[in-house]
Amino acid sequence: MHYAEPVFRPPSESESLILQVTVGCSHNACTFCAMYRNKSYYVRPVTEVLEDISEAAARWPDTSRVFLGDGDAMAAPVEVLTAVLKALRAAFPRLHRVSLYATPMNLLQKSAGELATLRALGLCLFYLGLESGSDEVLRRVGKGATSAEAVEAVLKGHAAGMKSSVMVLLGLGGVEGGAEHARATARAANLMQPGYLSALTWFDVPQAPLHRQMAAGRFHMPGDEGILEELQILVEGLNLRDSVFHSNHASNPLALSGRLSRDKERLLGVIAAAKEGLISLRPRFLRGT
Numbered sequence: 001m002h003y004a005e006p007v008f009r010p011p012s013e014s015e016s017l018i019l020q021v022t023v024g025c026s027h028n029a030c031t032f033c034a035m036y037r038n039k040s041y042y043v044r045p046v047t048e049v050l051e052d053i054s055e056a057a058a059r060w061p062d063t064s065r066v067f068l069g070d071g072d073a074m075a076a077p078v079e080v081l082t083a084v085l086k087a088l089r090a091a092f093p094r095l096h097r098v099s100l101y102a103t104p105m106n107l108l109q110k111s112a113g114e115l116a117t118l119r120a121l122g123l124c125l126f127y128l129g130l131e132s133g134s135d136e137v138l139r140r141v142g143k144g145a146t147s148a149e150a151v152e153a154v155l156k157g158h159a160a161g162m163k164s165s166v167m168v169l170l171g172l173g174g175v176e177g178g179a180e181h182a183r184a185t186a187r188a189a190n191l192m193q194p195g196y197l198s199a200l201t202w203f204d205v206p207q208a209p210l211h212r213q214m215a216a217g218r219f220h221m222p223g224d225e226g227i228l229e230e231l232q233i234l235v236e237g238l239n240l241r242d243s244v245f246h247s248n249h250a251s252n253p254l255a256l257s258g259r260l261s262r263d264k265e266r267l268l269g270v271i272a273a274a275k276e277g278l279i280s281l282r283p284r285f286l287r288g289t
């Protein structure tokens, strides 16, 4: 297997075979993200990817889950993704889930028919960073898509039969804009109705441009109190019919997990207890990305 390091994948793909179809991120401009700063984006030659699949099939023939890397493998041309998905189906008889990261623009730039073809070939789940429902925040962090575009992209994926896992980033609104960031994010998530919604907390990394803005005093990251306030506003504003909600990523001070339609009051009770100091927050030295 050939990997251009470092390789990232969602926590829920820890058991999956990771197969790099692209390297880096085609956007690579979000100021809060340092994941692919040292990589130039490119689509790997299909022959190389097919060689990796053959090698993986010989070593792990019972593979049932595959995650296509890197930062937005959905950016790859549909011909590339089609060839990879067909090869995966042929190589792994037990395969039942293929997933990848997608940006809003990746999804919007593919036609409905192309997405339906990819779904029919086994691509069933995409992870998408909404980050914020506030266009002001999205513009400031260079996300490259508006809230409405992100909503349209997720709904387009759903229409093709894919499931979505959407991530939002607490803290991105700064101290001053945290409440509006959380309210707008809840509104966008409600329009999306994702299969999974995960709240992460922005974690300062020196390579991220937002780190330099913070050091220069142009961005003020909320402390734990502010993050809990955002989490509370977010959960209060969510009206999700069947979504699973998590805030159990290692970046968060408070881990929550539940199905919003059933567990919303319980989750709000946990947040209220944490705000009153009745529940311990995750120690800072255990937090990370």
Ligand code: SF4
Binding pocket: 025, 026, 027, 028, 029, 030, 033, 034, 035, 036, 071, 072, 103, 129, 143
């Ligand atoms: S957050 Fe996603 S889209 Fe933005 S630079 Fe990082 S990997 Fe690329």
